[in-house]
Amino acid sequence: MQAPPVPLRLGTRRSTLAMSQSQLIADEITRRTGRAVELVEITTYGDTSREALAQIGGTGVFVNALREALLDGKIDLAVHSLKDLPTAPPEGLALAAVPPREDPRDALVARDGLGLAALVEECRAAGRPARVGTGSPRRMAQLAAWARDRGAPLELVPIRGNVDTRIGFVTSGELDGVILATAGLRRIGRHTEATELLDPDLLLPAPGQGALALECAAGNGELRARLGELDDPATRAAVTAERALLAALEAGCSAPVGALAVPAPSSAEDTAPDAVSDDSNDSPARGNVSELRLRAVVGTVDGGSQVQLSATGSTADAAALGRSLAAELLARGAAGLMGERVL
Numbered sequence: 001m002q003a004p005p006v007p008l009r010l011g012t013r014r015s016t017l018a019m020s021q022s023q024l025i026a027d028e029i030t031r032r033t034g035r036a037v038e039l040v041e042i043t044t045y046g047d048t049s050r051e052a053l054a055q056i057g058g059t060g061v062f063v064n065a066l067r068e069a070l071l072d073g074k075i076d077l078a079v080h081s082l083k084d085l086p087t088a089p090p091e092g093l094a095l096a097a098v099p100p101r102e103d104p105r106d107a108l109v110a111r112d113g114l115g116l117a118a119l120v121e122e123c124r125a126a127g128r129p130a131r132v133g134t135g136s137p138r139r140m141a142q143l144a145a146w147a148r149d150r151g152a153p154l155e156l157v158p159i160r161g162n163v164d165t166r167i168g169f170v171t172s173g174e175l176d177g178v179i180l181a182t183a184g185l186r187r188i189g190r191h192t193e194a195t196e197l198l199d200p201d202l203l204l205p206a207p208g209q210g211a212l213a214l215e216c217a218a219g220n221g222e223l224r225a226r227l228g229e230l231d232d233p234a235t236r237a238a239v240t241a242e243r244a245l246l247a248a249l250e251a252g253c254s255a256p257v258g259a260l261a262v263p264a265p266s267s268a269e270d271t272a273p274d275a276v277s278d279d280s281n282d283s284p285a286r287g288n289v290s291e292l293r294l295r296a297v298v299g300t301v302d303g304g305s306q307v308q309l310s311a312t313g314s315t316a317d318a319a320a321l322g323r324s325l326a327a328e329l330l331a332r333g334a335a336g337l338m339g340e341r342v343l
């Protein structure tokens with residue numbers, strides 16, 4: 001089909017991260033289709049509010065303005081961080097593509113090149129707790145649980161702000177370290193500043209972390225088809241499982257819920273839900289394309305209690321896998337743990 005000569009309008013937030021990931025996708029669309037793409041800046045409530053994100057309350061504070069611009073026809077497509085997207089499908093819009101996922105892990109950016117364990121031990125020797133910044137209830141819950149388990153002195157300091165601001169707390173010496181998504185660091189070219197990429201056994205990422213979502217008007221069939229070329233079925237299946245779990249827990253993007261789906265190890269024999277085991281084959285390259293292993297955790301922000309489970313299921317019905325693991329978590333008291341979050 002002949003492409004119209006006008007450039008596609010890609011709506012984006014103004015932050016460095018949003019601009020970087022929008023430009024990456026714009027370049028990819030142009031490379032594949034020859035179609036020019038122009039970035040259109042849209043300001044969102046999440047960009048202007050100085051409130052803690054969790055206090056704004058709703059999910060999707062970053063995405064609503066972009067969605068309105070799509071529905072109003074002011075832009076043709078939007079690129080979102082998938083982990084910021086509410087799980088409810090929006091009226092009139094389509095999730096046209098989920099491109100290949102970046103590294104889903106969280107990263108520690110700490111002073112003096114230190115990893116988490118070394119940082120905590122060094123501070124302990126100095127007779128004080130390590131001060132690590134994160135405003136995410138999910139990260140707080142799991143890091144606090146990790147610290148409790150090993151009797152490690154760790155003080156979690158609630159912070160927010162863009163990547164520059166957050167890394168700035170470490171550079172200034174105000175904090176010993178901060179936690180950020182590795183994917184975000186990579187997309188703005190600052191991944192070399194990470195001092196440890198945290199193993200999902202220690203810190204399960206947010207559902208959808210590291211993945212992008214390309215959204216356009218549901219009625220724009222031609223654009224949907226073109227954008228669909230950027231879709232990665234393996235990533236889409238993984239994030240479908242993670243988000244189905246989040247939806248079934250009735251939790252939002254600021255809830256203390258971690259989840260990660262990866263292709264199941266090829267040797268896996270059992271397909272039934274099981275308790276969490278300590279094998280950690282997270283390499284998609286070695287995985288079985290027909291099965292997914294989904295791990296999830298729900299915990300209190302103080303790290304006092306958490307439920308962590310995993311299950312393996314068919315990639316073809318990733319949503320069912322997410323829903324069944326959510327049911328298992330709820331049966332083990334997950335709802336009560338989420339309700340206890342103190343913000």
Ligand SMILES: NCc1[nH]cc(CCC(=O)O)c1CC(=O)O
Nearest residue numbers: 081084180181183184209210211
């Ligand atoms: N909560 C904000 C947000 N949304 C997406 C990313 C990073 C990129 C991604 O996960 O795809 C970040 C920053 C962070 O958590 O450090």
